[in-house]
Amino acid sequence: MTATGTVPVDHTQRLTELPELSTEELQRYSRHLLLPEVGLEGQRRLKAGRVLLVGAGGLGSPLGLYLAAAGVGHLGLVDFDVVDVTNLQRQVLHGTRDVGRPKLDSARDRLLDINPHTHIETYETRLTSENALDIIAEYDVVVDGTDNFPTRYLVNDACVLAGKPNVYGSIFRFEGQASVFATPDGPCYRCLFREPPPPGLVPSCAEGGVLGVLPGLVGTIQATETLKILLGIGDTLAGRLLLVDALRMQFRTLKLKRDPECPVCGTRTVRELIDYEDFCGLRAVHTGAGVAEVTPAELVAWRARGDAIDLVDVREPGEWALGHLPGARHVPLGTVSSALDTFGHRTTVLYCKGGTRSAQAARLLQEGGYTNVWSLAGGISRWRAEVDPTLPNY
Amino acid sequence: MSITVHLPTMLARLAGDARSLDASGDTVGEALGDVIGRFPALGPRLRDDAGKPYGFVTFYLNDEDIRFQGGFAAPVADGDEVIVVPTVAGG
Numbered sequence: 117m118t119a120t121g122t123v124p125v126d127h128t129q130r131l132t133e134l135p136e137l138s139t140e141e142l143q144r145y146s147r148h149l150l151l152p153e154v155g156l157e158g159q160r161r162l163k164a165g166r167v168l169l170v171g172a173g174g175l176g177s178p179l180g181l182y183l184a185a186a187g188v189g190h191l192g193l194v195d196f197d198v199v200d201v202t203n204l205q206r207q208v209l210h211g212t213r214d215v216g217r218p219k220l221d222s223a224r225d226r227l228l229d230i231n232p233h234t235h236i237e238t239y240e241t242r243l244t245s246e247n248a249l250d251i252i253a254e255y256d257v258v259v260d261g262t263d264n265f266p267t268r269y270l271v272n273d274a275c276v277l278a279g280k281p282n283v284y285g286s287i288f289r290f291e292g293q294a295s296v297f298a299t300p301d302g303p304c305y306r307c308l309f310r311e312p313p314p315p316g317l318v319p320s321c322a323e324g325g326v327l328g329v330l331p332g333l334v335g336t337i338q339a340t341e342t343l344k345i346l347l348g349i350g351d352t353l354a355g356r357l358l359l360v361d362a363l364r365m366q367f368r369t370l371k372l373k374r375d376p377e378c379p380v381c382g383t384r385t386v387r388e389l390i391d392y393e394d395f396c397g398l399r400a401v402h403t404g405a406g407v408a409e410v411t412p413a414e415l416v417a418w419r420a421r422g423d424a425i426d427l428v429d430v431r432e433p434g435e436w437a438l439g440h441l442p443g444a445r446h447v448p449l450g451t452v453s454s455a456l457d458t459f460g461h462r463t464t465v466l467y468c469k470g471g472t473r474s475a476q477a478a479r480l481l482q483e484g485g486y487t488n489v490w491s492l493a494g495g496i497s498r499w500r501a502e503v504d505p506t507l508p509n510y
Numbered sequence: 511m512s513i514t515v516h517l518p519t520m521l522a523r524l525a526g527d528a529r530s531l532d533a534s535g536d537t538v539g540e541a542l543g544d545v546i547g548r549f550p551a552l553g554p555r556l557r558d559d560a561g562k563p564y565g566f567v568t569f570y571l572n573d574e575d576i577r578f579q580g581g582f583a584a585p586v587a588d589g590d591e592v593i594v595v596p597t598v599a600g601g
Contacts, residue, residue: 175601263601288598291518309597310565318566321600324520331601359595363519364529370573370593 134160135189141233145187158347163189163233165346168255170194170243170271172219174321174331175261175285175338177209182339184227184234188346191227192237192255195219202510206328243267245389248274257345259283259338263320265312266392272297272305273389276380281345281354285338288319290327292334292360295353295372296341298381302354307375307382312396316449316468316476322510323469325434330362398472407478409493410465412502418463419443426464430477431496435469439507441499452477456484467492467499469510513541513590517552520596524551538571538592539582556594557582566597 148154172195199214214222220238275282275298282297427444466474474491500507535541546553570593
């Protein structure tokens, strides 16, 4: 065991306190029992293990499947989403028949089918600063399979405050990252990334795409680390960052150190959970601070009365190719600054998928001196819901 | 000094789709400046208006975080590798 790879779960639990395995379980886990590093005692430790999966999506799918199959006794799942057909390309926990069902219902059915000995606890809620510490307190290990910055910083801070290891994984397009944060002497997520990017700068998988098998690669790495922590074997990724590059099929390991200036695990000036939407700059975007918004119905009315409108789609090229609003032109957010001279002083309406990037673009235009600039509230997703259901949902 | 700067795919499109770029300079900052000189669109993605690193892009010199080696002033030697690690949130 390396110094920073120290396994934080309490392994002093006496053998007599560990749960017994039934005859069926002994047979089911025989390939584990044959491993000297696992054996009967290790398998009983897995049965005693309590793991919280935050997110039952791309990363949560292989995590749930393999941790249940491995015999982890208690799995907690936090999610509030419904299975959508666009999930099925990578979220192998859910099937076509589950489209429209809550992900937690679908996950429970699938996991109990794989292993009826696993106890599944579901939390159909968004993890928040109000509920995170209470939920995490029930578990030995927390696995971060979320898809957004506010929840990642929330999971990190809650794990540091609660003293629970945070098995981290993150993906985008063809690349992924994995580590183990918040071990007693190890670094945390904030030691790696001190602050989140401004909203709209880093596209999400829903905006930029992701290779379907990539969460499989990264999620199984997280599952491996989780099992090692519960078993107390091997060297975990604590103190190391694993970079996965599926295009080159290259794995690179970098050193991670605790940042003495880290406000959470270093100076410990953050002593309680904060407002993570605000921390990630999303509060200002959601409230449209400084940016005028137009609803789909209002835009329909403007166009119906013949207003001259420069309608601009600021999404990525792949999103534009999936479908766009009639009469729109395409200026991806990343190129808005260099395309300022293509904008005039007639009414400009910017749109993206949900309204975050168009608000960013609107600010850039305002800084460039344009005043008659609007952001389409709720983006093309809301337009689809309220005006044109034939547009693809993605 | 000849060093190699490795970019993630999300930034490579701003550098003519090159994932690895040869660069020269005596420090990490100079090597990045050399790359940004050839691909100006990379500039605002790698450092802020004041030329300082962002908190959401981490730079490694070989396998060590440059923040513990003097930041952009970290000296580089022939054959060194600079790896740009941007934050991503997908899951």
